[in-house]
Amino acid sequence: MVNGKGDKWRGGWTSQYADNHNKIFGEKMNKIYIFDVDGTLTPSRQKMTEKFARFFDEWTSKNTYYLVTGSDLAKTQEQVPTAYIERANGIFTCCGNQLWREGNTKQWPIDLKLIYENKFNPPNNLLTYLGEQLRMTDYPVKAGNHIEDRGTLLNFSVVGRDCTLVQRKDYHEYDKVMDERKGIAKYIRENWSDIDAVIGGQISIDIYPKGNDKSQILEHIEKENPKGEIIFIGDGIENGGNDYPLAHLMDNIEGCDWYHTEGWEQTQKILEKLSD
Numbered sequence: 435m436v437n438g439k440g441d442k443w444r445g446g447w448t449s450q451y452a453d454n455h456n457k458i459f460g461e462k463m464n465k466i467y468i469f470d471v472d473g474t475l476t477p478s479r480q481k482m483t484e485k486f487a488r489f490f491d492e493w494t495s496k497n498t499y500y501l502v503t504g505s506d507l508a509k510t511q512e513q514v515p516t517a518y519i520e521r522a523n524g525i526f527t528c529c530g531n532q533l534w535r536e537g538n539t540k541q542w543p544i545d546l547k548l549i550y551e552n553k554f555n556p557p558n559n560l561l562t563y564l565g566e567q568l569r570m571t572d573y574p575v576k577a578g579n580h581i582e583d584r585g586t587l588l589n590f591s592v593v594g595r596d597c598t599l600v601q602r603k604d605y606h607e608y609d610k611v612m613d614e615r616k617g618i619a620k621y622i623r624e625n626w627s628d629i630d631a632v633i634g635g636q637i638s639i640d641i642y643p644k645g646n647d648k649s650q651i652l653e654h655i656e657k658e659n660p661k662g663e664i665i666f667i668g669d670g671i672e673n674g675g676n677d678y679p680l681a682h683l684m685d686n687i688e689g690c691d692w693y694h695t696e697g698w699e700q701t702q703k704i705l706e707k708l709s710d
């Protein structure tokens with residue numbers, strides 16, 4: 435487990451001071467958690483495991499948390515049991531470009547309301563470039579659904595989102611060696627000054643207007659929890675993934691902390707340690 439802040443000097447606000455402060459003033463800082471979903475709470479593109487769900491059931495009944503994912507709501511609902519979506523203070527989908535919240539609490543199935551949405555109309559020359567990458571790649575397998583327009587962002591995948599789990603793993607291994615996604619993302623960032631592109635999950639790239647990344651959710655959460663200590667856990671922080679912009683923004687804000695996880699097993703360990 436790596437804590438992003440390490441032992442960096444934090445302007446006099448050490449955790450030791452925080453403990454003393456709480457003792458002296460008898461006030462406990464509320465912990466507000468933010469979770470990435472894919473690779474953090476669930477295995478990649480799969481449902482939450484039963485083992486983690488058992489742990490998370492008790493955890494979610496006692497804690498305040500938000501979810502922030504690159505996926506859309508439908509995919510998130512496939513992966514995360516309804517109860518944990520319902521208990522969340524908010525679900526930020528499409529890298530924070532949509533916020534969903536429970537509407538009618540007495541209704542089943544739960545009714546989620548769209549609170550805001552940032553639209554993205556990708557320029558034609560970007561779509562042309564992505565099409566060219568699909569034709570020019572040396573990667574032989576094309577499973578379908580390569581350019582997914584989620585209205586608020588584009589999700590681009592050389593192997594295609596319709597791939598099997600085995601094809602997904604194969605491409606992920608190929609990409610680790612070839613850095614294909616990094617190259618494409620870098621080209622986009624360098625050639626479209628108002629557009630950002632980041633590695634998302636195992637096989638794809640998320641593309642959206644600059645600034646419309648996961649970092650945009652922090653101001654909403656801070657506004658809703660002015661006294662909270664905000665903790666973010668994601669698997670795409672240290673590898674330049676789509677969790678990085680949020681973690682990076684938190685680095686410079688007092689009372690914010692982040693943890694990079696390698697998967698749900700480690701996420702559980704981090705949560706157990708934080709609730710000690």
Ligand SMILES: [Mg+2]
Nearest residue numbers: 470472473669
């Ligand atoms: Mg992830």
